[in-house]
Amino acid sequence: MTATTLAKLPVGASARVTDVKADPVLEQRLLEMGLIPGASVTLIRIAPLGDPMEFRVMGYSLSLRRNEAAAVAIEVLP
Amino acid sequence: MNRTDRHTVALIGNPNTGKSSLFNALTGARQKIANFPGVTVEAKLGVLKLEHTEIDLIDLPGTYSLAARSPDERVAIDGLLGRAKGMAKPDGVLIVVDASSLDRNLYLATQVLEFGLPTVLVLTMVDVATERGISIDMDKLSAALGAKVVAVNSPKGENLDILKQTLHQTLHHPAKPLELPYPEDFRRGVDTLYQQLCDIGIKLGYTPARPESLRLLVDASGPFLEECEEVAGPEFTRQLHEIRDKASGGRSLALIESTARYGQIGQWMLQAKRTQNREGRTLTDKIDAVLTHKLWGTLVFVLVMGLIFQSIYAWAGPLMDIIDSGFGALGDLVGSTLADGMLKSLIVDGIIAGVGGVLIFLPQILILFLFIALLEDIGYMSRAAFLMDRLMARFGLSGRSFIPLLSSFACNIPGVMGARVIEDRNTRLTTIFLAPFMSCSARLPVYTLFIAVFVPAQKVLGFIPLQGLVLFAMYWVGVLFAIPTALVLKRGILKSKVTPFLMEMPSYKMPRARNVLRVLWDRGGSFVKRAGTIILALSIVVWAAAYFPHSDEIEQKYDAQLEALQAKYEPAVVEFEPDFEAEPQNSLEKIAKAHADHEAAIAELEEEHAEDEEALKAAVLEAESALVKALDDLRSADFETASGQYEAWLEYTEAASAIENDRAGDHLENSYLGVMGKAIEPAVRPLGWDWRIGMAAIASFPAREVIVGTLGIIFHLGAEEDEESGTLRETISNDKSFSLATGLSIMVFFALCAQCAATLAVMRRETNSWKWPITSFVYMTSLAYVAALVTYQVAHALGG
Amino acid sequence: MLIEVAITAAVITAAVGFISWRVWQTLRVSKGKQACGGCGACPAKTAKP
Ligand SMILES: Nc1nc2c(ncn2[C@@H]2O[C@H](COP(=O)(O)OP(=O)(O)OP(=O)(O)O)[C@@H](O)[C@H]2O)c(=O)[nH]1
Ligand SMILES: [Mg+2]
Numbered sequence: 001m002t003a004t005t006l007a008k009l010p011v012g013a014s015a016r017v018t019d020v021k022a023d024p025v026l027e028q029r030l031l032e033m034g035l036i037p038g039a040s041v042t043l044i045r046i047a048p049l050g051d052p053m054e055f056r057v058m059g060y061s062l063s064l065r066r067n068e069a070a071a072v073a074i075e076v077l078p
Numbered sequence: 079m080n081r082t083d084r085h086t087v088a089l090i091g092n093p094n095t096g097k098s099s100l101f102n103a104l105t106g107a108r109q110k111i112a113n114f115p116g117v118t119v120e121a122k123l124g125v126l127k128l129e130h131t132e133i134d135l136i137d138l139p140g141t142y143s144l145a146a147r148s149p150d151e152r153v154a155i156d157g158l159l160g161r162a163k164g165m166a167k168p169d170g171v172l173i174v175v176d177a178s179s180l181d182r183n184l185y186l187a188t189q190v191l192e193f194g195l196p197t198v199l200v201l202t203m204v205d206v207a208t209e210r211g212i213s214i215d216m217d218k219l220s221a222a223l224g225a226k227v228v229a230v231n232s233p234k235g236e237n238l239d240i241l242k243q244t245l246h247q248t249l250h251h252p253a254k255p256l257e258l259p260y261p262e263d264f265r266r267g268v269d270t271l272y273q274q275l276c277d278i279g280i281k282l283g284y285t286p287a288r289p290e291s292l293r294l295l296v297d298a299s300g301p302f303l304e305e306c307e308e309v310a311g312p313e314f315t316r317q318l319h320e321i322r323d324k325a326s327g328g329r330s331l332a333l334i335e336s337t338a339r340y341g342q343i344g345q346w347m348l349q350a351k352r353t354q355n356r357e358g359r360t361l362t363d364k365i366d367a368v369l370t371h372k373l374w375g376t377l378v379f380v381l382v383m384g385l386i387f388q389s390i391y392a393w394a395g396p397l398m399d400i401i402d403s404g405f406g407a408l409g410d411l412v413g414s415t416l417a418d419g420m421l422k423s424l425i426v427d428g429i430i431a432g433v434g435g436v437l438i439f440l441p442q443i444l445i446l447f448l449f450i451a452l453l454e455d456i457g458y459m460s461r462a463a464f465l466m467d468r469l470m471a472r473f474g475l476s477g478r479s480f481i482p483l484l485s486s487f488a489c490n491i492p493g494v495m496g497a498r499v500i501e502d503r504n505t506r507l508t509t510i511f512l513a514p515f516m517s518c519s520a521r522l523p524v525y526t527l528f529i530a531v532f533v534p535a536q537k538v539l540g541f542i543p544l545q546g547l548v549l550f551a552m553y554w555v556g557v558l559f560a561i562p563t564a565l566v567l568k569r570g571i572l573k574s575k576v577t578p579f580l581m582e583m584p585s586y587k588m589p590r591a592r593n594v595l596r597v598l599w600d601r602g603g604s605f606v607k608r609a610g611t612i613i614l615a616l617s618i619v620v621w622a623a624a625y626f627p628h629s630d631e632i633e634q635k636y637d638a639q640l641e642a643l644q645a646k647y648e649p650a651v652v653e654f655e656p657d658f659e660a661e662p663q664n665s666l667e668k669i670a671k672a673h674a675d676h677e678a679a680i681a682e683l684e685e686e687h688a689e690d691e692e693a694l695k696a697a698v699l700e701a702e703s704a705l706v707k708a709l710d711d712l713r714s715a716d717f718e719t720a721s722g723q724y725e726a727w728l729e730y731t732e733a734a735s736a737i738e739n740d741r742a743g744d745h746l747e748n749s750y751l752g753v754m755g756k757a758i759e760p761a762v763r764p765l766g767w768d769w770r771i772g773m774a775a776i777a778s779f780p781a782r783e784v785i786v787g788t789l790g791i792i793f794h795l796g797a798e799e800d801e802e803s804g805t806l807r808e809t810i811s812n813d814k815s816f817s818l819a820t821g822l823s824i825m826v827f828f829a830l831c832a833q834c835a836a837t838l839a840v841m842r843r844e845t846n847s848w849k850w851p852i853t854s855f856v857y858m859t860s861l862a863y864v865a866a867l868v869t870y871q872v873a874h875a876l877g878g
Numbered sequence: 879m880l881i882e883v884a885i886t887a888a889v890i891t892a893a894v895g896f897i898s899w900r901v902w903q904t905l906r907v908s909k910g911k912q913a914c915g916g917c918g919a920c921p922a923k924t925a926k927p
Contacts, residue, residue: 024298024332025147025501026578031336032143033580034182039340039405044363047373049468052477059212059353059361060179061583063464065471068578148887163910363910464901620891778895835904842908851908 002076006041006055006069014042022071034058035072053074082176083131085249086166088158088188089398091174092183093117093140096202096582099232100174101137104242108600109137109140110492112454113587114481116140119150121157121165128246135172136165139498142182143191144289145297148219149506150498152301159287169689170196177207177214177229178585180351184343185336191223192289194255196248200241201229204586206256209361211354224256235588255288260338262691263607267325268292272708281309295322297487298329302463305878320530356449362457362585369461386449387553389547390526397441403806423625424618427794432617435790435806436607438785439523439577439716444602446519450488455589460581467579472819473561474568476500476577479509483560486516487553490837494844504574508567511854514832515560517553518781524828527786528821531811555829560863613787620788623751624795636741643733651726663719667729668712673724741795746796761791765827765863766870770796775827780835782828819873830862 007052012031021028027045034057035041042056047063089097093115102109110117120137126133127235139150146152153162160167175183175192191197201214220227224243229238234325247392260268262454266877272291279285282305294303322331331530368374409430416422453459459481467477478500486493493513516526529545529552568574622668627663630664644652664666679701687694746752755769770792778785792810810816832838838851847850 002695017735018807020333024330027330028126028143028145028336029147029296029578029580032145032185032583033333034185034340036333036336036340045366047370048375049465051468051471052464052581053582054366054370054464058181059146059210060182060453063467063477063579063581063583065467065579067478068580419879419882422885424886611896615893615896615900618889619897622890622893780900835901836907839908840906844908847912 274594429623431790432787749789823870832858
């Protein structure tokens with residue numbers, strides 16, 4: 001298990017959220033959308049131009065910009 | 079008589095969960111439904127009639143949480159709390175929940191249930207959930223939430239009756255607020271704050287509900303906080319910070335709230351939800367693998383765009399011709415029944431030319447809307463935003479700006495309003511400012527008219543039709559000017575930090591024929607209604623300005639000329655009126671008929687051999703010798719005299735129609751419109767326009783498509799038609815003052831100008847100041863003028 | 879002839895009246911006092927409260 005952020009997750013890999021740290025508004029948004037500590041996330045794809053990224057969390061698809069994804073600390077699941 | 083209860087019930091839920099679909103199904107309203115988040119941005123009222131009960135349903139914008147940040151979310155929360163203008167406080171709630179992402183949808187549900195209003199939880203998209211192997215035990219869910227749960231499918235109309243019954247019963251029972259297991263410190267913080275709020279409530283003019291103090295505790299900013307700080311002063315702010323510190327225990331309050339909620343939801347789900355075959359790829363995943371692919375995605379995008387613009391030409395043409403000839407026939411009919419004069423001119427030159435000139439573009443508008451409706455229903459809009467976000471970021475905009483801007487291609491007004499989904503004020507203002515740059519459907523008539531006239535129907539590279547390509551290019555003109563505008567705004571007065579993108583990607587859905595047909599019916603209907611109301615009224619006014627004063631002096635002058643002309647010819651010539659349908663009686667009629675037949679034959683041949691010049695020449699020669707032979711056969715005693723009379727008659731009719739043309743032209747130039755036009759002509763000359771185009775452009779200030787109608791009116795009035803009424807297209811292509819350069823300059827002008835009163839009014843409302851619409855109008859008009867000027871001068875220099 | 883003038887005058891007056899009414903409505907929309915100016919640009923029909 002390696003600790004990193006969502007922005008660095010390879011396509012197809014899954015991870016578990018450990019922490020969310022951003023400015024209060026973004027932080028609250030991310031939490032509300034289901035990125036709470038303990039939630040599992042999969043990176044489905046990255047847009048052709050390299051940003052944004054599409055994740056699967058809580059059974060739905062959420063797209064985040066890379067800098068937003070960087071606010072979510074994760075541990076990569078094997 | 080039975081007493082009738084009256085209730086107000088709000089529809090609240092996450093975006094794109096089917097609230098408006100349900101609202102429409104229950105009330106018979108026609109709110110816009112589409113498959114992307116952020117369709118509804120206003121609160122809308124509708125009435126649901128039950129036995130002994132009437133319920134005012136409020137359709138609200140979607141929101142993920144009661145912590146509102148963007149204006150559309152604020153509308154949703156104001157609606158729930160009964161603070162929306164003109165709407166009563168709801169005494170019941172329908173929480174609309176997407177069963178295919180139940181966990182996240184329940185987050186908002188827990189927030190709403192804490193208010194303790196009578197509530198029914200409505201599960202939608204159960205079909206999608208089932209497809210993904212999710213099954214929900216509704217009894218267990220209902221027991222956990224302490225609210226009734228009903229599953230519906232509004233597009234199919236399933237279970238609506240059960241929902242109505244359940245809602246009816248629920249409204250008559252008191253409800254208990256949901257209690258969640260928050261940490262002790264947090265709960266105490268909420269309680270303390272609630273005490274304070276009740277005091278402040280006196281100054282606020284309403285009693286806040288307990289869950290509102292939770293929002294005040296957790297949310298770092300928001301309208302409610304601002305309001306409280308304003309009425310309660312800095313002392314309150316200080317105390318709030320103290321309470322927050324105590325309640326948080328060093329952790330983030332937002333984290334405490336969300337873990338408490340999701341923790342509870344997770345426990346419920348263990349009981350109430352079963353998921354099978356999680357690993358299988360869903361249909362949406364498979365489609366996305368293609369549509370968001372680097373190569374295939376781009377290819378599909380280009381193909382779809384090409385198809386749209388091509389079909390606007392290929393399919394609309396025949397339909398337009400039908401409408402066109404319909405109006406032509408109507409004009410001829412009225413023309414032959416009414417006596418010459420003011421009233422006939424009003425109907426034929428004003429109303430039929432003006433309204434008909436606009437109405438013939440109905441097929442194109444419908445085709446455009448057909449494609450937009452399909453793309454919206456399938457779920458492509460969000461994918462387009464996903465693909466383009468990076469580019470938008472480069473211009474300082476968020477991917478969230480993308481969907482409002484995309485909807486602006488249908489009409490700028492929903493585009494301006496759609497910007498409500500954007501949280502950041504400056505990004506929102508930039509988006510509102512850019513929306514009118516997108517070519518809305520009202521510009522389509524202007525483009526197609528001038529493209530049809532000036533752009534030859536050839537193919538580029540052997541397969542791409544040039545006309546469709548030029549139309550496509552016109553749509554890019556606005557976009558190309560929007561980009562530097564965005565850069566300047568975001569660097570300058572509307573600077574802001576990057577706004578969160580954070581977008582849910584809806585699953586693909588099969589477009590519903592009924593929904594698409596209804597969109598077409600509504601859009602077609604409103605286009606026709608518009609033509610029949612505001613465009614009709616404007617046409618009448620334009621006609622009046624272009625007809626009056628219609629002075630007697632001018633009449634007399636040309637009457638005298640006509641008399642002088644008639645004096646030169648024998649009465650037999652002046653009075654001769656050949657009827658080519660009837661059997662010719664005397665030599666003159668026979669000769670005239672032979673010539674008329676010959677002309678008709680030539681026209682037919684020209685059409686037949688349009689491709690082959692050699693064959694045409696040969697056929698014409700043949701036809702000419704046939705005419706000579708026919709005339710030979712007619713030789714009789716009075717043939718020479720009759721021939722002479724025929725020649726004289728040709729000469730006379732030509733001279734007479736020249737006089738009538740001059741008369742009409744003179745009247746027009748001396749009309750109010752003409753005099754004004756002459757005055758402004760110097761200003762539009764550099765754009766390659768004459769005064770008629772200039773006046774048409776000014777008359778179209780309230781609505782762009784009026785230019786087409788106005789040109790129709792001016793051309794009708796400015797020339798006494800000799801033959802059957804030609805279409806505006808033909809008239810323009812025969813007019814000497816129009817060239818390709820002029821056509822391009824008009825199109826560029828209309829691509830960039832802000833000629834739409836309704837859009838400007840909505841901009842005022844959304845920005846709450848006249849500053850933005852006025853800036854927009856001045857900026858866009860100057861831009862349009864300069865761009866049209868450059869276009870004309872360059873095209874003219876190149877010989878266009 | 880006279881009746882023709884009368885009809886035309888009535889039509890023009892009606893048109894001008896209609897346009898003024900629309901201008902007034904548009905202004906009301908811009909102030910947020912009314913949701914929709916009935917410009918026909920959007921299909922949503924607002925149900926009466
Ligand atoms: N499969 C399926 N689709 C549905 C159902 N209910 C609604 N839809 C579709 O879901 C999409 C969204 O519907 P809307 O009614 O516009 O959703 P909304 O909640 O009003 O969306 P916003 O106004 O953006 O918040 C549309 O494409 C509907 O046709 C359902 O029960 N099953
Ligand atoms: Mg909606």
